[in-house]
Amino acid sequence: MVEYDKDAIVYPYITEYLRNETPKHDGFLKDLEEYAEKNSVPIVQPETAQLLSVLCAIKRPLRILEVGCAIGYSSILMSEFLSDGGTITTLEWDADTAQIARENIKKAGLSDVINVICNDAKEVLPTLTAEYDIVFLDGPKAHYIYMLNDCIRLLKKGGLLIADNVLYKGMTADDEHVIRRKITIVKRLRRFISAQMQRKELKTVLLPLGDGVTVAVKI
Ligand SMILES: C[S@@+](CC[C@H](N)C(=O)[O-])C[C@H]1O[C@@H](n2cnc3c(N)ncnc32)[C@H](O)[C@@H]1O
Structure with a gap:
């Protein structure tokens, strides 16, 4: 049985099916998943990891920019699909977390x-100023809403803007599900989703996958 997040945005049996069908990681990625679980690192x-892998495998990116590194898990995951000479720049404001990420990246042989x-x-x-x-x-x-202009500016034409947690445990989609202290985040996520949908430079899809993901291509 899959351990469910009680706030999952789709029926638990759907999540269970998706997780059972999605190939599991082994090696260092699996170690990082276990570390994250044990230490409550989000x-x-x-x-969503599988979606990132698929999009990166299609795109074969030369440059990736990530906002929110945590322990380096998603960066290390995406690095497998970089083009030759490709690089990832990832941003993390917490110094201790950034240090753990650097150590993990070093262990994975990806410091360069x-x-x-x-x-x-x-x-x-x-x-x-680079293009991603x-x-x-x-x-x-x-x-996210305040970062949108910079994200669009930094994307190459044909580049992808992927944003995680945009349905925010379902709260974004329905007032009745909103926890009072989260109302500001929810309102801003709604603005972020609407803004992406309306921007002429983007073609955006909102996916009820994981905690809700938008994928936008710069056209
Ligand atoms: C959901 S976690 C990232 C998980 C990571 N992408 C993964 O899947 O492996 C979000 C991270 O963003 C960091 N963060 C939050 N606000 C930030 C900010 N303003 N600037 C940089 N990092 C920030 C948090 O410290 C946290 O480690």
């Missing part, structure tokens, strides 16, 4: 590939 859910910048993404994003094939937003949910 990493991407298995279905994945660069962890330890700073507030809100400050770093406006300073970046994929931007993965998995940091401060309440600030």
Whole structure:
């Protein structure tokens, strides 16, 4: 039996089916999943990890930008699909967490590939100038809306903007599910989703996968 998040956004039997069908990781990624579980580190859910792998495998990115590194799990996952010479820049504001990520990246032999910048993404994003094939937003949910312009600016044409947790345990979709202290995050996530859908530079789909994911392509 799959252990369910009680706040899963689809019926538990659907999640169970998806998880049973999705190939499991082994080796270092599995170790990181176990570490995350044991230490309550929020990493991407298995279905979302699989979506990231598929999108990266299609795109074969040269440059990925990630907002929200945590212990480096999703960066290490995505690195498998980089083009030759490809790199990942990942942002993490918590110094201890960034240090753990760097150690994990070193253990994975990826120190030359994945660069962890330890700073507030809100400050770093406006300073970046490179163009990215994929931007993965998995940091401060309440600030996605304020990061959208920079994300679009930093994406190559044809590049993908992927944002996790946008349905936020279902709260984004329905007022009745909103916990009072989360109302600001929820309102901003709704604005973020609407803004992506309405931006002429983007073609966006909202997927009820994991905790809700938007995938947008810059056109
Ligand atoms: C959901 S976790 C990222 C998980 C990671 N992407 C994975 O799947 O392996 C979100 C991370 O974003 C970091 N974070 C939150 N706000 C941030 C900010 N303003 N700037 C940079 N990092 C931030 C948190 O410290 C946390 O480690």
